[in-house]
Amino acid sequence: MHYTGTIWRPPYEASSLLLEVTAGCTHHKCKFCTLYNDLPFRFRMSPLEDIEQDLQEAKGQYELWENYKVKRTFLTGANPFVLQYERLLSIGKLIKRYFPENQTIGCFARITDITLKTDEELKSLQAIGYDGLTIGMETCDDEALSFMNKGYQSEDILEQCKRLEQANIQYKLFYLTSISGAGKGEQGAKRTAEICNQLQPKMVGANMLTIYPDSELLQEIKKGTWKEAGELEKYQELRMLVESLQNETEFAALGASNAIQLQGYLPRDKEKLLSILDEIIAGMSERELRNYRKNLPHL
Template sequence: MHYTGTVWRPPYEASSLLLEVTAGCTHHKCKFCTLYDDIPFQFKMSPMEDIEADLQEVKGQFRLWNDNKVTRTFLVGANPFVLKATRLLQIASLIQKYFPTNKNIGCFSRITDIALKTDEELLKLSKAGYDGLTIGIETGDDDALKFMNKGYEAKDIITQCKRLDNVGITYNFFYLTGISGIGKGEQGAKDTADICNQLHPQIIGANMLTIYPNSELYQEIQKGNWQEETEIEKYKELRTLVRYLDIPVWFAAGGASNAIPIQATLPRDKEKILSVLDKIIQSVDEKQLREYRKNLRHL
């Protein structure tokens, strides 16, 4: 298989076929991000020959081991949805050629990737099986989005995700707890809940900001331009997000960046999760949480 660097996928894509179609990130300017630092280039598209060769390899393995049928494919790369619709449709056709049982195709997408597509193209992609996109919106806090160089504003999240709603492409959000900085997290959480409440994410996954020395954000901290929240502040922020979310959604803070995993179906489990978060805020030691963050060598 043609995999480049660390292969990143959401936890809920564990059973999907992982197919590399891009490597790296077209944006590569977010101050906190170090996920693709092990790649010696910013971004590249996989040759169609490599994509087909990988599908042939997987097909051969399935014949050898008589494994379960492929029903979902996740396209690997920081933001494969940036590819032109014609190329994405070509990839979908190849997947269908080798795995007729495949029902849908997911991938990471930036908000700006959606904006590159016309409504007609999005509809074609939906009919071709593209569904369940994972979008790192990070926050609805415009000041934080600007400072971190995300490349879009909160209003763009609403505009572009409503376009996905209109063509029937579902999507999942990643929220980055701590991105607003010290003293601003709870307001950032309220802003994010306000955005999410206007949309229809299937899943909201919360990751906690972990700052590594090779990030641009680390340099900003050294210059005195930004201050990190305490670990307890991050949990207060997470509590605020859950409190103000009013939509039916699967909420999960379960990645390695979260010292204490939390998951729930909202709004059904809201009071239970708020109670759990209250206990963490009141009884877990800041030093312990900080030690966890300090020793987190890799996300």
């Protein structure tokens, strides 16, 4: 199989066939992100020949497991959905050729990737299996989005996710707790909930910002232009997000950046989630939580 650099996937894609179609990030400008710094280039598109070869190899391996059927394929890379419609369609057809039982195709996507497709193209991609996109929106705090160089604003999140809904493409949104900085987290969480409440995400997930030495954000901290929130403040922000969400959706904070993992369905489990967060805020020390963050080797 052709895999380049560290392969990142969400926890819920553990049983998916991982197929490399891109490597690296097309944007690669977010001040906090170091996930793709190990690549010798910022972005690479895999030749269709390599993709087909990987599918052939995977088919041979899966055939050794008599009763196993590939039901879902996850395209690897920071944002494979950036690929042109025709390219994504060709990849979808190749997957169907080698794994006719495959039902859905997922990948990471940036908000700006969606703008590259027409409404009809989105519907066509859905028809061939593209569904369950994972989108790192990070926040709907426009000031934070601008400062972190995300390349879009909250209205873009609202507009483009509504287009996915119109095409019947499900998606999961991820929030980056404390991206707004010290003293601004609860405000950012409220604004994010305001946008999410107008949408129908399959999941609202949360990760916690962890600042690494090779990030541009660390340089901003040293210059005094941005201040990191405390660990307990991050949980207060997360509480505000859960409290403010009115959607019927799954909520999950399962990544390694979360010292304590959370999962539930809203609104059914809202009070339970809020109770757990209250216990964390009241019962854990800043030092204890900070030690976890300091010893986190990577996400």
